[in-house]
Amino acid sequence: RKEVEQDPGPFNVPEGATVAFNCTYSNSASQSFFWYRQDCRKEPKLLMSVYSSGNEDGRFTAQLNRASQYISLLIRDSKLSDSATYLCAVRQRTYKYIFGTGTRLKVLA
Amino acid sequence: EAQVTQNPRYLITVTGKKLTVTCSQNMNHEYMSWYRQDPGLGLRQIYYSMNVEVTDKGDVPEGYKVSRKEKRNFPLILESPSPNQTSLYFCASSLSSSVSNNEQFFGPGTRLTVL
Numbered sequence: 001r002k003e004v005e006q007d008p009g010p011f012n013v014p015e016g017a018t019v020a021f022n023c024t025y026s027n028s029a030s031q032s033f034f035w036y037r038q039d040c041r042k043e044p045k046l047l048m049s050v051y052s053s054g055n056e057d058g059r060f061t062a063q064l065n066r067a068s069q070y071i072s073l074l075i076r077d078s079k080l081s082d083s084a085t086y087l088c089a090v091r092q093r094t095y096k097y098i099f100g101t102g103t104r105l106k107v108l109a
Numbered sequence: 110e111a112q113v114t115q116n117p118r119y120l121i122t123v124t125g126k127k128l129t130v131t132c133s134q135n136m137n138h139e140y141m142s143w144y145r146q147d148p149g150l151g152l153r154q155i156y157y158s159m160n161v162e163v164t165d166k167g168d169v170p171e172g173y174k175v176s177r178k179e180k181r182n183f184p185l186i187l188e189s190p191s192p193n194q195t196s197l198y199f200c201a202s203s204l205s206s207s208v209s210n211n212e213q214f215f216g217p218g219t220r221l222t223v224l
Contacts, residue, residue, distance in 0.1 A: 034212075043199055043215035044152070087152065089213075095159055096167055097142065097213070101151035 006100035023088030032091040113216035132200030141183040
């Protein structure tokens with residue numbers, strides 16, 4: 001089993017739709033959690049860190065469920081510009097980072 | 110401008126010819142890391158460094174070496190490259206390893222082909 005797993009997609013959604021991604025992790029001692037966005041094999045860029053209490057940034061909401069060992073990302077009112085690959089990342093106690101393979105999102109006009 | 114730079118951006122080489130990919134950051138970051146990205150396998154950490162002279166193995170360190178003699182630089186060395194090291198490589202840095210939610214800033218990537 002992979003340490004961090006994501007559904008690769010692609011998720012094809014119409015503009016304005018709400019879409020949700022999940023990411024599961026296997027190491028219960030994982031310390032920090034992140035969502036990154038990556039466009040067309042360019043460098044990943046941080047979308048948001050994920051906190052236990054959940055956090056929101058505009059149309060994006062991230063949540064962490066430690067009991068079930070998953071993090072989620074919700075995108076509301078999808079825009080064409082949201083089309084990208086979304087990577088979840090987990091930092092271990094050892095300061096190693098484990099990334100998921102990414103979920104591809106395509107927002108259709 | 111705050112950034113992570115990598116050189117070269119593209120490299121085609123042959124099996125066994127030693128090469129170095131440089132990485133430099135100008136943000137005074139303590140933590141630096143190297144990743145490779147392959148289709149279907151995602152980003153995998155090769156090595157990381159929590160500070161000068163402190164390095165540790167990530168998930169896929171075989172065939173790679175690193176050094177951290179100065180805070181700003183973290184070169185990746187392939188002593189004897191092989192075709193299975195053909196990949197897209199990213200260097201990243203973050204402010205401190207001790208702060209849990211530090212953002213990692215990534216360089217633009219180096220596309221390496223080993224023939």
